[in-house]
Structures are given as structure tokens and as C-alpha cells.
Amino acid sequence: MGDKSTQKKNYIIEKSRAVFQKKGYRAVTMKDIVEACGISRGGLYLYFSNTKELFEAVLEQEEKDAKTTIDASRDNDTTPATLMFIYLNEQKKEILKKKESLSAATYEYLFENKTAKNDNLVIKRINSDIDELEKLITDGVKQEWIDCDSPRAAAKNLVYTIEGLKVTAQTMGLTSDDLDKEIEYIMGTFGLVVE
Amino acid sequence: MGDKSTQKKNYIIEKSRAVFQKKGYRAVTMKDIVEACGISRGGLYLYFSNTKELFEAVLEQEEKDAKTTIDASRDNDTTPATLMFIYLNEQKKEILKKKESLSAATYEYLFENKTAKNDNLVIKRINSDIDELEKLITDGVKQEWIDCDSPRAAAKNLVYTIEGLKVTAQTMGLTSDDLDKEIEYIMGTFGLVVE
Amino acid sequence: MGDKSTQKKNYIIEKSRAVFQKKGYRAVTMKDIVEACGISRGGLYLYFSNTKELFEAVLEQEEKDAKTTIDASRDNDTTPATLMFIYLNEQKKEILKKKESLSAATYEYLFENKTAKNDNLVIKRINSDIDELEKLITDGVKQEWIDCDSPRAAAKNLVYTIEGLKVTAQTMGLTSDDLDKEIEYIMGTFGLVVE
Amino acid sequence: MGDKSTQKKNYIIEKSRAVFQKKGYRAVTMKDIVEACGISRGGLYLYFSNTKELFEAVLEQEEKDAKTTIDASRDNDTTPATLMFIYLNEQKKEILKKKESLSAATYEYLFENKTAKNDNLVIKRINSDIDELEKLITDGVKQEWIDCDSPRAAAKNLVYTIEGLKVTAQTMGLTSDDLDKEIEYIMGTFGLVVE
DNA sequence: CATGAATGAGAGTTCATTCAT
């Protein structure tokens, strides 16, 4: 954890993150990393053999740092409507700060590495999101706040939609307003109203 | 149209399509194309200057061949429920045949060419899909088949969801069954039932 | 002379001249010529096999058109001072209109083709210029207008200087004023005064 | 200075010099250099990005090695006649060893890079030569050895003539005898006699 | 461990030249 080797590895990951944010995934060369880190070419290879390995490390770090937003808010006795709204706005924030996010790089990575099915961090994340949302919706239905016949299908649909929003934001671009309207619409499909 | 130059161009586009399907967008080199077409290096450059130009030509061809599914079915007195179902199943088919589709390559292309906003074929396609769906939903609402307060928002939501499905199919993979459930769910949000 | 083949050849030479003026010698490709002439690639090869052959034809044409300025003026009973002045100003004009002249291209050509010694048009021109100037100076000396011990050496020196001016104009650039001062100086070395 | 990188750079410059002498400027490819140096393609690019950069380095080296002939001789109480004679003979030597000289390549380089006006080494050299000669002539006039009304004009004229000789030597060729006669003539224009 | 010079495969691109029509 605190040993020198791990420290250096973390340093490289941190610096690389910025590079992946800026240049995406494929465009990044080992040279870019070396320059961003101010270390030697050979030195980098001691820790990471290629950009794929490095990007996966960045994603892993990312995953660790990510707050499980739904869970975090759940402790309070906030209403399901509020929880859903919080979740959707988290996503919105994520989508809008695309310049500082890894999502472009992540998509590029995923398109290149379709083989890796279940051992893939991003996919795990999506699946856990589906589970979380399912719980949230189920709770909401029980408490008669949310109107939904099939919580799992609804959770999946929501996650697909958010993926679509992320990808659309990266490609055609989406404004804050576009996203607000979308959130309002989604809330509506659950019989919820944006306060 | 039928002149030799156009024929050769079309031949190259056709052969390239297969290459883009197999290798995506970025990984494709001019050499790959040259080999797939069985022509000379210089020969290819007579028709296309780089893979971007070539891929855009492939997309254009693709767009030409695509059937405007909603419109095509509209002439009949099919119900909005049926039209929606037809549309969603077209998308499903498209998504499932991902091996033969260009969508992976298209996403890669879009990620590389974020600047080009409106003059982009793919984006045009998405926007026209939104318009078509809005019409379909509006008609459905008028005929009291479809239950929807905001047809445009619904149309957009649907298109985002489909984008999400496409992307998810490419990255984590989706089965026919996954898609059937999703279609059923979407139909449900419009108060429609899968026959 | 008037046959079709000769006409076409002349047409190509004429069009090529402009290309050589603009791009120099080495930078000119057969493609440039083909485009400037609006003829086919193969068509050009029927008349000229490469840019060297073509440039030599341009030079030859050039030589034909050139007026032998000293000779032309000699018929009149103008003084040697005037004749010298006319000659130097002809050179000045030539040097200043470097954009429209072939001199840059010619130097490039000469540097590439040092082998061709005496059968070279440009060299012939220089030698004939030396001869002409020698005559002019000798006449001037006889008529006691010009002060010169060794007309041939003076003629050669003048030609070298003019070559130097041409080359300097092409490389570091020379203004009209620079050239006027130079002319005045040269005239002075012959004991002549600019009127 | 003595570090490895500089050593290698100098090694490349030295080897390249021979290539530029032999092939001129434009005809030289990075491959030629690579082969002459016995290094790898990529290795060369670590030091020089293109032949222009490389040739400029060769010129710079050349400039460093060049002896400032006039100045060097000035310390002694040699006569202006001797100084001028020394200078002209230095030029003669330079011109005659054209096979080993860079002048052909230099002219090619200058023709290609006409834009760069003052920040050009060759042009700086010419200008400093003019200045040196002006001083020499002015001194000679003061000491009543040299006969000249306008030292600056004379200095410029001399430099142009030498440029002309260099260029003529490269194109039509000049013998040692040709140059001796020319030197004698030039000396004469200053009222100096070759001893 | 760490360095960074060196390697060489391979991508992109341009052109002179040929040749079937």
C-alpha cells in the first residue's frame, strides 16, 4: 500500500488519468504518459506494459473513488422521488462535465475490448447500478410513491437511457436544458413530479 | 452513376464496409482497404484520400440503403401500436446483427469527430428519427391509442434509450430476450401492449 | 512548324513556362504540367518524357524570344556609356521581375545538371554576353570613352557580377535602389558617369 | 559539449556534410543520411526532424569552422593590397574545391528558403563579409594604398562578383587560371597590382 | 530499480511511368 512501488504506480495512474481525459483512449501513446509523468520510457514499462493495462488501472482507481450515490442517500428518510431525482442529477452532472470525465476514453476502450465480458469494471458498474435502481424502485412501489409494474425492467430501461444520454452527449452534444427536460420526462414515467 | 469511376468507387465502398465491420473505424488502415479491394496503394488514393473520407462514403451508402421504416409502414391503416412495435423491432434486428453492422465503427468515428455537429450523417439520422417518432406519437395520441403528455420529450427519450441499447449491445452484449423485454417495457410506458 | 504536333508542343511549352516561373524547377511534377495544360497524362508523355526535357524546351523557346539588346542598340550612334547603361538597366529589369522570370528555375536546373557543359543554352548565353560586352568595351576604349586595360577581363567580370546580382536577388533579395547604386558603381569602374 | 548526445549530433552532422556535398540539398533524403551514418531511421529523428534542420546544422558547423580570414590577417602590418589578395585567394580556394564544398547545396537551400531573410546564416555571412571588406577598403583609402570613392559600394560589388563566381563555377565551371585573371582584374579596379 | 538512446516495423502519401481502350 504505502511501499515505494505502489506509490509510484499510483502517481503514474493519477497523471495518466489527465492524459486519458484529454486525449481519449486510443490516441494516447506511451510517450504521452512518459511525458506527463516526467519519468523515463523504460521506467514506465516497469509498471505498465501498454496503455490498455494502464487505462484499466485508471478505471479501477476511478471505481474506488466513486461514491455509491444511491446508497449514500438511502440512510435518510428521503422520499423515493427525491432519491430518484438525486440519482438522475448525479448522472446529469457526470454527463455535463464530459471534458473532465473519462467517459469518452471509456467508450473507446469498451469498443476496443468487447471480448472482456464480465471481468470488466464498467460492466460491473452498470450491473450494480441496475440492482441499486431496482431496489429503489421496488421500495418506491411498496411505499406507493412510485408507479411501476416491473421494477427490474424499469431499472434496466433507465440505465440504457442514461448510457444513451452519455453517448449522445459525447457525440452530438447535450445541453443542461436538454438533460433537465429528459429528467422531467423520466420522472414522469414513474408518476413522479420534479419538485 | 454507371460510369466506370463510380462503379469502382462503389466497389471500394462495398469492400471497405466489410473491413470497417470487422475492425471498427480507427484500426482500419489504407493498407487494409487496399488488400481487401485487391488494388494498388496509389489506386486507392485516386478515390479516397484517407479512411475518414472512405468511412463517410460507407455511411452515406448505408444511409441510402436504409429503409425509412416508420414512413414506409405509415401508408397502411396499421395502428400506432403496431407502428411503434415495427419500429422497435427494426431497431432490435439492427442491434442483434451487430457483427454485420457498422455501429461499433460508427461510434468510434463519432468519438473521433465530435466537432462536426450538424453536417454529420449519423446525427442527421438521429434527428430525423426523433421527428418521425414525434409524429407517430402525436398521431397515436390524437387517435387515443397512445397515452403521452409530451410527444417530443417521449420521442427524444426513446431515441436516447435506443442509442443506449446499441452501445450496451456493443460493449456488454444484449440477447434477443433482453431486447424483447425492453421493447415490452417501452410499449408499456406508452400504454401500449405487445400483441 | 505549323503542323499539329509542333503546335501542341508549343502549347505545352507555353503553359509549362508559367508553371516553372511559379514553382521553380525541381518542385514541378508532370502532374502539375498535365493540369496546367489540361491534357492527359499519357498525352504529355508523347511530347516530353520528363520535366528536364520540358524545361530545356522552355529555355530554348526563351532564348529564341530574347532580344539581343546590345546588338539592337548598336546600330544607332549612341555613345558606349549609353550602351552600357542600357545593358545594365536591361539586366536590372530582368532581375527585379524575378517573380515573372525563369531565373530561379534556371539556377535550380543548372545545379542539377552540372554535367552538361557546353551544350547548355544558358552557358552559351553567358558566353555570348561576354563576347558582346567585350566588343562594346573595346569600341568604347577605341573611341576613348571607356577606360579599360583589359576588355575581355572586364567583360567577364561584369558578367560574373551580374550573375551574382541575379543569385543574390533570388536569395537575399535586392531592391531597385540597391541595383541603381550597383549600376552607378559599375559605370564608375569604367570611368563612365550615369547621366 | 562533450556529452554523448552532442557527440552523436556532431557525428551525424559530419557524415551528413559529405552527403550534402555529393548530392546537393534537395536530393538528399533522410534515408541517405541514415545509411551514411549507419544508424536507424528512428534514431536519426531523435536528433533532426528533417533534412532542412540537418542542413542548417551543417551550415552552422561550417560557419564555426570558417576562419575570419580578413580579421585574422589584420593584426600584422600587412598592406591592404596583401590583405585584399589574401581574401580573394581564400575565395578562389573555396571556389575551386567545389567538389568538397557545400556551395551547390547551399544555393539549392537558399532557393528553397527565400522567405527567411535575416535569420539566415548564409545571408548573415554575406553581410558580415560586406562589412569586413568595407573596413579593409576604407583603411586602404586612408593609407592611400587603395583608390576608391565609395568603399561600401565597392565592397558590395565585390561580394556580388564573388557570388557570381561561385555560381558560375558550379554551373559552367571555372579553372584556376580563370580565377587568377579575375583576381588580377579586381585588384586592378582598386589600383592594386598583383605582386 | 531507473534511464533514455536506439531500433525497426509499418502507416501515410506522392509521383513518374505504363498500358488497355
Next chain:
DNA sequence: GATGAATGAACTCTCATTCAT
């Protein structure tokens, strides 16, 4: 004669990867 599509050799330049120090 005339065309212009096609060829392929040659050049530039970039990187992942290695290895002596």
C-alpha cells in the same frame, strides 16, 4: 494519336519496445 486509371517504388514520420549502462 490521346486518354486517364492503375501501378508500385520511394519517402516521411511515428511508436512500442528493448537493452546497455
